[in-house]
Amino acid sequence: MSRPGDGRRDANAAAVLRAALDHGPVARGAIARLSGLSPAAVSRQFVGLARLGLVRERPELSVAGAVGRPQVPVDIDTDGPLVGGLHLGVSAATYCLLDLRGGVVARGTTVFTGLSGDAALGPALDVLPGFLERHAAGRPVLGFGAIVGGWVDPGAGTVVRHEALGMCGTPLRAPLERALGLPVHVDNHARAIALSEILFGRPAARRSVAHLFIGNVVDAAFGIAGVVHHGPRSAAGDVAHLPIGVRGERCHCGRAGCLHAVASDTALAARAVRDGVVPEPDVRLLVDAAAAGDGRADRLLRDRARMVGRAAALLTDVLNPDVVIVTEISSLLNPEYHAVMAEELAARSHICDDPSRLVPPHAGPAVLPVAGGTPALAALYRDPLRAGAERSDLTLRQVGAC
Ligand SMILES: [Zn+2]
Known part of the structure; x- marks a missing residue:
């Protein structure tokens, strides 16, 4: 060999x-x-x-x-080695084991509140070693991916800035490597979803892809010729203050109409509480209310979908990508909201009148766990012999520990 x-x-x-x-x-x-x-x-x-x-x-x-x-x-070999993954959100850690084609073998979620900075990683560090051991069931785990919103530096293994999680230069790779004894690869979640599409999703995404992530944070990523762009200091993808030309909440940056201030989950949930549609600022409650037939909840989600469609149109005009992906909770669960976004894109874009250019992530509602493990799978496909050697070292360490 x-x-x-x-x-x-x-x-x-x-x-x-x-x-x-x-x-x-x-x-x-x-x-x-x-x-x-x-x-x-x-x-x-x-x-x-x-x-x-x-x-x-x-x-x-x-x-x-x-x-x-x-x-x-x-x-x-999808029955052989696995990788683990983590998506660290503002109030939940989603973790998984994936096979080598990015298929979900096991997944779990831990919800937390009021944790920020280093402490936000605590719940994941508590559950992950047991989760991996239990669900790998003896299959080797080659590596681990960890993704989070905001500005993430994969080279340094840190979260440079994530305001909602109170992270600023916060180490992500080092504490996970210490807890898991595995090589850990970190990235921004929007970039990881774009990379997942390139590796395991639609072939056209390998030519070019733009991805817009709408959650408690809003982020974007784009990839050309199979490579997701990071740029100097890995800062690419901050679209929080993209002006999308609608009146709305004043952003903390001082302007009005910024994408984050009008279309993030945080903004939408606050509006839903203020309008008396849901009792707590949780966008999942709003999605459930709309699914149960609440017309006001449905209108709020359609309004948001139109704003997201406008933002997707702006990205489309700048980049002209073969594939435009939007990750957003209501459209992952109900194709009607996806259709609203796609039609808005086609109506607003100056270069694309085809709503089918906009697609949901290939992994559907499993997008976060699949993206969580993707940085580890990308490292494996980039350099399989090194990943195999790291696994051998880990096996030796485990044998030695026994
Ligand atoms: Zn702003």
Whole structure:
């Protein structure tokens, strides 16, 4: 097997693994054509990747009676190793185990209130070691992803700024690595969802994708040619103060009509309480009320959907992406709200009159757990031999600890 750190072999292993992800189950000969590697090199890399548990043969899919020796298709091994993931929200930690195609194997949520700064990570640190051990059920866990809104620096492993969580230069990677004994990869949640779409979602997203996240925080991300943009200091994606041309709450920045001040979950829930639609500022209560037939709740959600559609139209005009994704709770649960956003985009954009350009995330209501593990899966697909070596080290440490 090749050594991690040998650049050409590392790149060849990544090319074979990525071809299996994109086209599997697929014959080795087809991987050679797709990747430009020789059949011998593909076979050599397959052996190394199979030894790490990342790929497997699918003999049951061989074509019987074909001329010559039948080719046994190969694929990503979704019954083998796993990765863990965490989405840290303003009042809830959502965590998961994913297979190597980003499928959710297990998930959980812990709700908390009144925690900020370092303390906001506390509930997740308490439950994650037990959750991973219980649900991995003996399958190796290769790594862990952690995502959060606001300004996140993946290189430093810190949350540079997240006002609602009271985070400012707050370490995220280091406390998780200490608690879990796994390599941890952190990122902003809007970028992670865009990356998840590139890896596991619609093929057109690999050409270009824009993503708008509407929650208690609002964020955006864009990717071109399969790469999500970070920019200097990883600050890309702050659209909180994007002016969307509607009257509304004055933003804490002093202006009116900023996207966060008029369309975030926080703003919407406050409006719903003020109008007497729900008793507490929780947007999930509003979604439930609308689903139960409350016309006022439905109107508030439709108004918000139109504002989100305007913001999506602005992003579309700037970037002209092949795919525009919006992550927003009501449209994840009810396609009518998605349709309102898509029609508003088509009506407002100066370059796109096709509402079908706007889509929900491919993972649907599982978007947060899938995105949580995505930074770890992206690291695996970027450099599978290194991820396998890290797993070996972890296994050795575990054996030593026993
Ligand atoms: Zn503002």
